[in-house]
Amino acid sequence: MIDIAITHVFLISALLFCVGFIGVLARRNTLFMLMSLEVMLNAVGLAFVGAGSLWQQADGQIMFILILTLAAAEVAIGLALLIRMQHQRHNVDVDGLSKLRG
Amino acid sequence: MTLEWIFYFAAAIAFVASVKVVTGENAIHALLYLVVSLLAVAMCFYLLGAPFAAGLEVIVYAGAILVLFVFAVMMFDLQGDRQPAVFQQSWSATWLGPVALTFTLAILLTYILLNGTFDKGIEPGIVGAKQVGIALYGPYLLAVEIASFLLLAGLIAGYHFAKYSTQGEHR
Numbered sequence: 337m338i339d340i341a342i343t344h345v346f347l348i349s350a351l352l353f354c355v356g357f358i359g360v361l362a363r364r365n366t367l368f369m370l371m372s373l374e375v376m377l378n379a380v381g382l383a384f385v386g387a388g389s390l391w392q393q394a395d396g397q398i399m400f401i402l403i404l405t406l407a408a409a410e411v412a413i414g415l416a417l418l419i420r421m422q423h424q425r426h427n428v429d430v431d432g433l434s435k436l437r438g
Numbered sequence: 439m440t441l442e443w444i445f446y447f448a449a450a451i452a453f454v455a456s457v458k459v460v461t462g463e464n465a466i467h468a469l470l471y472l473v474v475s476l477l478a479v480a481m482c483f484y485l486l487g488a489p490f491a492a493g494l495e496v497i498v499y500a501g502a503i504l505v506l507f508v509f510a511v512m513m514f515d516l517q518g519d520r521q522p523a524v525f526q527q528s529w530s531a532t533w534l535g536p537v538a539l540t541f542t543l544a545i546l547l548t549y550i551l552l553n554g555t556f557d558k559g560i561e562p563g564i565v566g567a568k569q570v571g572i573a574l575y576g577p578y579l580l581a582v583e584i585a586s587f588l589l590l591a592g593l594i595a596g597y598h599f600a601k602y603s604t605q606g607e608h609r
Contacts, residue, residue, distance in 0.1 A: 409592030
């Protein structure tokens with residue numbers, strides 16, 4: 337639709353991915369780690385859609401749809417685990433999970 | 439010419455909102471920033487000539503997945519950073535290592551991308567929903583089936599983990 341160098345799209349995607357990656361590494365709150373994972377998946381989707389738009393093929397958007405499916409399943413399971421964790425431990429600190437037993 | 443600037447502006451909004459998500463304190467505020475980030479990326483998709491992906495981003499990502507997040511946070515009180523005192527670290531101890539490592543990674547990625555021989559511009563054109571649908575139910579049919587299995591597994595696992603069980607729970 338517009339004339340953008342594909343390098344810029346990939347740069348934006350890489351920057352967003354790095355921001356999400358910092359979040360996953362630095363935050364110890366599991367909810368924020370899940371949100372950072374969403375940011376990372378979104379950045380990968382941007383790279384796929386940019387590449388698909390570069391070649392004018394539908395494959396990039398199909399990969400984005402598959403990433404969307406993956407994100408939905410991941411969020412469902414992750415939030416269910418978070419609810420269970422809040423119910424048992426009354427916090428969502430990921431460091432507390434190192435003391436799991438049994 | 440102006441459409442390019444709209445693209446970069448939306449990308450800047452997505453970046454700032456993502457940074458606010460990662461560094462946020464309040465879970466609900468971070469979730470709303472995440473919605474802003476997703477909408478900005480949907481804008482980028484639309485300007486890249488992928489209106490179907492943009493619509494899916496708004497409807498499924500911002501409209502369904504993030505609403506699931508907000509419901510779970512509000513109903514089950516998954517809030518914020520009430521960290522135990524043992525885990526309280528200084529600002530630099532928490533952020534210095536990850537930011538340094540990831541900054542190195544970002545510099546490497548930028549170097550590779552800027553020095554690559556791949557400098558083709560995006561051709562003007564729209565890949566619409568019709569093309570995506572034909573490809574999705576043609577050569578990618580097996581991937582669609584596998585994705586449905588993934589969603590079924592997510593449904594079952596979500597039900598199993600979040601189910602309120604009265605037996606065998608010791609706090």
